[in-house]
Amino acid sequence: MKSKYILLLGMIVSFIACHDEDSLKSEYEYDGPIPAIADGPSEAQKLCYSLYQKYDLHTYYTLAGDEALRTPVGWTQTAMFEYYAEYYNPDIYPMQAADEMTSESFLKLMIKFLDLLPEDLAKSISKRHVLVKCNLVQDNYYLPWPLTIAYTDEAQQGIIYWGDMTDEIGEQLDLWKYSITSAYFETRTSTYFHNYLPVPSEFANVSAGKYLYDYTTDEEQSEVFDNLFTEDGDLNMDFLMSNGFVDPFGMIKSGSDKYQFLDMTTYATWIVNNPLEERQNALDNYPLVKLKYDLTIKYYKENLKLDLETFGKSWLTVTID
Helix, strand or coil: CHHHHHHHHHHHHHHHHHHCCHHHCCCCCCCCCCCCCCCCCCHHHHHHHHHHHHHCCEEECCCCHHHHHEECCEECCCHHHHHHHHHCCHHHCCCCECCHHHHHHHHHHHHHHHHHCCHHHHCCCCCEEEEECCCCCCCCCCCCHHHHHCEEEEHHHCEEEECCCCCCCCCCHHHHHHHHHHHHHHHHCCCCCCCCCCCCHHHHHCCCCCCHHHCCCHHHHHHHHHHCECCCCCECHHHHHHCCCCCHHHHHHCCCHHHCHHHHHHHHHHHHHCCHHHHHHHHHHCHHHHHHHHHHHHHHHHHCCCCHHHHHHHHCCCCCC
16 A cells, blocks of 8 residues: 555655746856857858858857866866966966957958868867967977867867967968868877777887987987987978878877877878878888878778868869869
8 A cells, every 4th residue: 555655655746846847947048159259240250151061160269368278167278378387478368369350361261171071070070169369389390280280179179279369370271271170180199088999009010119218318219209200390291201290299109108199280280281192102102101191091981971182172173272
């Protein structure tokens, strides 16, 4: 008998809960981007709105100061910004909002990039993008020009900051194309955040022992940096490619299993931003480059269902209207 009363009571409670469902709704239910993204009035703002509607990206070019550092749940990590400010660019703080005309051009290019991707991949990029005036990292000592755009991904919070968005510089088509693809491949293939992806160990083993952090003493690392450049101060691509690298970033930053994907990122970026005929000499004359190229193509096809060569042919034709 007691069990019958318990069952009846449960049915009554369930009925009341269903009947009063509307009365239990939260008074504040907004779950969109913070701050909200308006559809205009400027063309750049309309592009931000389009990115939000089509790809659920929260993109801003008007945030400055503390507002540029906010996230929907608190504050972004600022350790890297503070490092850049101390050693490279003291003008980072306070952050200045991007210029509208340059932002408009960049956002058009971003949309064209995403439109080329399969829809599921386009929607898997880091969600929040903040465009600012300052150059966020300027380390010409070992980074080539493509990486001085100063995008930095606070990947743990899904944020990418884009620097140099100022009308004093204006459009930088090749640099932007390199940076957009590099940022996307870097965040999308991170095995730390996309833990279902396999660690590209076979790829990393090709250059095992040749990454910067494989050299344990200051003297050894100093010698590596010296070998990175020719007597004329240019990047020593023969040294890099002989060791299986197409970009010093892959050699310098891929220091552990957790970051092996960064070296592969440089290959994916290299493939889609350079015609095959310009890469053929490296593929024919540097066996380690050819092996890592093949493994990159295979990895992206198997795990992202993306043919980098096919994508690159389309991406190379993209311009800013």
